[in-house]
Every structure is written in C-alpha cells, then in structure tokens.
Amino acid sequence: MSGGSRQPGRTVTSKVLALLGAFDAAHPQLTLTDLARRSGVPLSTAHRLVAELEEWQALSRDADGRLRVGLRLWELGQLAPSRLVSLAHPWLQELFVTTGENVHLAVRDGLEVLYVDKVYGRRAVPIVSRTGGRLPMHPTGVGKALLAYEPDWFVKSYLARKLERPTPHTITEPGRLARELAAVRAQGYAFTYEEMTLGSCSAAAPILVDGRAVAAVGIVVSSRRARELPRLIDPLRNAAAGIAKASPPSSGSGP
Amino acid sequence: MSGGSRQPGRTVTSKVLALLGAFDAAHPQLTLTDLARRSGVPLSTAHRLVAELEEWQALSRDADGRLRVGLRLWELGQLAPSRLVSLAHPWLQELFVTTGENVHLAVRDGLEVLYVDKVYGRRAVPIVSRTGGRLPMHPTGVGKALLAYEPDWFVKSYLARKLERPTPHTITEPGRLARELAAVRAQGYAFTYEEMTLGSCSAAAPILVDGRAVAAVGIVVSSRRARELPRLIDPLRNAAAGIAKASPPSSGSGP
CATH class of the missing domain: 3.30.450.40 (GAF domain)
Structure with missing residues (x-):
C-alpha cells in the first residue's frame, strides 16, 4: 500500500493525477474542498498533496485563494509534440x-x-x-x-x-x-x-x-x-x- | 514513509514532479534511463511511476520509444492563467x-x-x-x-x-x-x-x-x-x- 492511501489500490500518483485532472475548461479554478470532491481524494490528503503541487508551481493560487493550474505546467505543456x-x-x-x-x-x-x-x-x-x-x-x-x-x-x-x-x-x-x-x-x-x-x-x-x-x-x-x-x-x-x-x-x- | 520511498523523506509526489521536471527545452525527449538519472529517481521506481504517467497521457512515447510530455499535460497547461x-x-x-x-x-x-x-x-x-x-x-x-x-x-x-x-x-x-x-x-x-x-x-x-x-x-x-x-x-x-x-x-x- 503506497503513500498512506485510504482507498486501497489507489496509488499516490493516481491521486496526484486525479487532482490535476479535476481542472478543466469548465472548472479552471477550484477551492480545495471542490478539488478534493471532484478528484475523489480525501480532503486531508488533498491538502497535503496540493501543498507539494503548489510549491512546484504545478498549481497556483488566485487572489481569492482558489487553486488553478500553475505556470510550471503551462511551461511543461509547451514541450508536448508540436x-x-x-x-x-x-x-x-x-x-x-x-x-x-x-x-x-x-x-x-x-x-x-x-x-x-x-x-x-x-x-x-x-x-x-x-x-x-x-x-x-x-x-x-x-x-x-x-x-x-x-x-x-x-x-x-x-x-x-x-x-x-x-x-x-x-x-x-x-x-x-x-x-x-x-x-x-x-x-x-x-x-x-x-x-x-x-x-x-x-x-x-x-x-x-x-x-x-x-x-x-x-x-x-x-x-x-x-x-x-x-x-x-x-x-x-x-x-x-x-x-x-x-x-x-x-x-x-x-x- | 510514503509510497515505498527508498530515499527517506522524498515523497511520491516529489518523485512524480521530479520525473516531469526532467523534461525541458534542451531535453524534450528522454529514455527511461536518462529520465531516472536526470530526476534522481531509482530506475525501478521510475519505471513504475512512468507507466502511470503514460496511462494518463501525462507522458507519451515517441516512435523510437523515448518519453516526452504528453497531450494531456499540454491540454492542462492551457488552463493556466492566461x-x-x-x-x-x-x-x-x-x-x-x-x-x-x-x-x-x-x-x-x-x-x-x-x-x-x-x-x-x-x-x-x-x-x-x-x-x-x-x-x-x-x-x-x-x-x-x-x-x-x-x-x-x-x-x-x-x-x-x-x-x-x-x-x-x-x-x-x-x-x-x-x-x-x-x-x-x-x-x-x-x-x-x-x-x-x-x-x-x-x-x-x-x-x-x-x-x-x-x-x-x-x-x-x-x-x-x-x-x-x-x-x-x-x-x-x-x-x-x-x-x-x-x-x-x-x-x-x-x-
């Protein structure tokens, strides 16, 4: 069992990806609570993982505290086959x-x-x-x-x-x-x-x-x-x- | 200790991010071995995490088997503040x-x-x-x-x-x-x-x-x-x- 998962079989990586995948064109900004709910990741785990994602600039916070996709992911995305x-x-x-x-x-x-x-x-x-x-x-x-x-x-x-x-x-x-x-x-x-x-x-x-x-x-x-x-x-x-x-x-x- | 880390204190999330961060303009394509080396993630762990990242299309493989940033990350990056x-x-x-x-x-x-x-x-x-x-x-x-x-x-x-x-x-x-x-x-x-x-x-x-x-x-x-x-x-x-x-x-x- 990896990463303190409460949901047996769900890896940390899959949770990180679920958090990222919760953002889409209809939901470019999410509160931590919404993010946890949309990704199916427990709030306390989401809180911890989001802190790491924020530190890396994979996510960033708007002035109102809501989370969104960060500059670093945009930059990384530019490397996709083009x-x-x-x-x-x-x-x-x-x-x-x-x-x-x-x-x-x-x-x-x-x-x-x-x-x-x-x-x-x-x-x-x-x-x-x-x-x-x-x-x-x-x-x-x-x-x-x-x-x-x-x-x-x-x-x-x-x-x-x-x-x-x-x-x-x-x-x-x-x-x-x-x-x-x-x-x-x-x-x-x-x-x-x-x-x-x-x-x-x-x-x-x-x-x-x-x-x-x-x-x-x-x-x-x-x-x-x-x-x-x-x-x-x-x-x-x-x-x-x-x-x-x-x-x-x-x-x-x-x- | 989360996610079977061999390097004490290094979380799975940080390893996933290190794998993603190994790609840059000078290194848009990497073999698994290079990716492991550049990210400092042990090869066997890299192998396992990359499989999850590939499945999600965060990474994709070129015709020659080398890895690169996938379509899904590009798509996600488009949601960054713009x-x-x-x-x-x-x-x-x-x-x-x-x-x-x-x-x-x-x-x-x-x-x-x-x-x-x-x-x-x-x-x-x-x-x-x-x-x-x-x-x-x-x-x-x-x-x-x-x-x-x-x-x-x-x-x-x-x-x-x-x-x-x-x-x-x-x-x-x-x-x-x-x-x-x-x-x-x-x-x-x-x-x-x-x-x-x-x-x-x-x-x-x-x-x-x-x-x-x-x-x-x-x-x-x-x-x-x-x-x-x-x-x-x-x-x-x-x-x-x-x-x-x-x-x-x-x-x-x-x-």
Whole structure:
C-alpha cells in the first residue's frame, strides 16, 4: 500500500493525477474542498498533496485563494509534440491575413476535436473554440472535415452513439450525417450552418497526409455572412495543402 | 514513509514532479534511463511511476520509444492563467499585420524572460525565442524593457551576478548596463544589436500597468535591417499601450 492511501489500490500518483485532472475548461479554478470532491481524494490528503503541487508551481493560487493550474505546467505543456502546430502556424497566420477571419487548427482526439492553435484579431468575431478546448465532431466544420476521412468502422461507431445536439440545426440523424460526410469527402471541404452555435457558420478543410486527415483548418464567420463561405474555400484548401506538403509522413497527433 | 520511498523523506509526489521536471527545452525527449538519472529517481521506481504517467497521457512515447510530455499535460497547461495572453494576442496579431515582422510577448519569471506568446509568419525571419522558452534578461529587447522598470534592489542584485554573454556584443559591464536601462526607462523602449544572437536585432516596449512592467512586446529583425528598428517603435508602443489599457490592474504574472 503506497503513500498512506485510504482507498486501497489507489496509488499516490493516481491521486496526484486525479487532482490535476479535476481542472478543466469548465472548472479552471477550484477551492480545495471542490478539488478534493471532484478528484475523489480525501480532503486531508488533498491538502497535503496540493501543498507539494503548489510549491512546484504545478498549481497556483488566485487572489481569492482558489487553486488553478500553475505556470510550471503551462511551461511543461509547451514541450508536448508540436511539430504539426509549428509547421502549420505560419499558414494559419497567412490565412488570417488573407481572409481577415479567425482561423483555427484542430486534430481528432478520441471522439472529439481538440483545438490546438488559433489565430485571431481584434476585429474578427470571437469563436467558441479555445486553444486546448474540445468540441464534438459532427457539429463543427473541422470535425466534419476530419470525420469524413476516418475509416468506415470509425464513422459507424461514431454515428451509433447518441449524438450531441447543441442547436436545433445540428445534424444528428445518422443517414443524413453519413451523406453529409460523403459530400465532404467528394468536395474536400466542409461547411456548417449554425450547427454548433446559433449565429455562427464555418468552413473547414482537412490536412491530408498519405490520404489520412492528420488535422483540419477552419474559419468561423457570423451567420449573417454565410453567403461568403464559398470564397473561403480556396484560401482554406491552399493552407491545408501547404501544411500537408510541409508535414513529414509520421506527424499527425499531438498539439 | 510514503509510497515505498527508498530515499527517506522524498515523497511520491516529489518523485512524480521530479520525473516531469526532467523534461525541458534542451531535453524534450528522454529514455527511461536518462529520465531516472536526470530526476534522481531509482530506475525501478521510475519505471513504475512512468507507466502511470503514460496511462494518463501525462507522458507519451515517441516512435523510437523515448518519453516526452504528453497531450494531456499540454491540454492542462492551457488552463493556466492566461488573461494577459488572451488580452494581448489580438494586439500582437495586429502588430504582425502592420509591421510584417515576427512579434512576441514575454513576462519576467525570476531572473529570466519567459516567452508566453509569439506571432510569426512564413516570410519573416525565424527568431530564437520559443513560446514557453526562457532567455536571460540583459541580452534581449523584452528583457531590457522589463528590467528597466524593476525596482533598484532587483536591478542591483541582477547586475551583481556573473552575466551570461551569448555573443561578443552582449552588454555585461554593470555600469554600462545600468546606463542602458536608464535610457530604456527614459525612452520607453529598448533596442538590442546582436546581443543575444549574431545576425539579429530587436526592439521592445514594456506593457506598463500602474507604473509596473507586467510584460513586454518585442520584434526581432535581421541585423542587416537594423536601421529599420526606429520605425517599429510607434507600432510597438501602440500595441503595448493598447494591451495595458485592456489589462485589469491585478493581471501581470502567468502566461
């Protein structure tokens, strides 16, 4: 039995990781009590472990005493595999400059899209994606662009679940979604119309390396400007092709 | 005695953190043996703890079997305090578009500058700074811009150390550096001429909130273009002022 665990079989490491994992986009700040509750670590143990995590700057305290992820973890996270993001960033930048729109880059992680980079200016509309954030695949442009290139068995199992429906316009009917994905594959790009957020539309293109969509690049615009989506296709596909060409065959996962 | 520690007094948490802390910009990938050696954790313990860290995606393995920081830590790191970066990013973006140059944002952490954001394009010259990277203060534009606004006691203790000298042009003589910092404070911006890297020059401006430099924004250009640095001052100071105006008084640390 390691580390004075009260819960037999639960290692200290797993408790430390449970404490860290209690933070997410919806809970970036937690009191010690909430942290203990969310992680399932007893309060006294949490108190002791948090002190060590704070000392190392893995966690830090806000002015109001609540805990949050610390600078040191941010710094450490920057060492995660980032070849794709480094390669892609200048292309996103150029796409932002060419189109004047917010641009983002996403990869598939499990059944979600994970936003790994975002280029945005002061004038463009804010978008719901957040670097490090996750969204379901079927209601997002980048998600459809990625899902369309997954093997059949993956798509089938994706569609077999109960699909989230963030707006009344989200396509959740499996047959319709399958046809939509076939169209994306045929065209090489995806659109969404208020499927993730009311008031927003998007266009996205997959980054294809050896026939596999390793990531997708997307743009979100206000739905008042939905008719402008087609003019974004060429710049998007250009950027996607440029990134694909610069990517080594093995790159593809990780931010 | 917790977690089967062989080194009395060393907790499991401290060993987990030592394993994570063994990774840095110079060592983004490590074999298990190197990781154990660098962290001072016995190999068998390292083996066991790494398995737990891998399972949680805190660490991941490259194709060659070496370990590196995993996607999950990157994701977690994105939750670190980032108000300043979020606020500043659109301004950096605009600065990049206006000037066509690589732009970066840095804060002081200890005796170093920590680069917390960077906007770069395909055509601009690559710069030595890396998001999440650190450099000494005195040879960098952002570092001088930050150091110039630190209290006297801090500057004195900074200058009292043996100062790094990455190039023959680095200013390390304390008297000269102190005069340089006084000039930066008087002018409100800093220049460097091949002081960090041969072939590169930079210009930087502090982001002043309540008289304190909470961060600095900088641009690096090839030294062949050193005569163009003055034209970057106005855009840099504009961006710095815009970010400062948008910053709440308490923001200032963290990426």
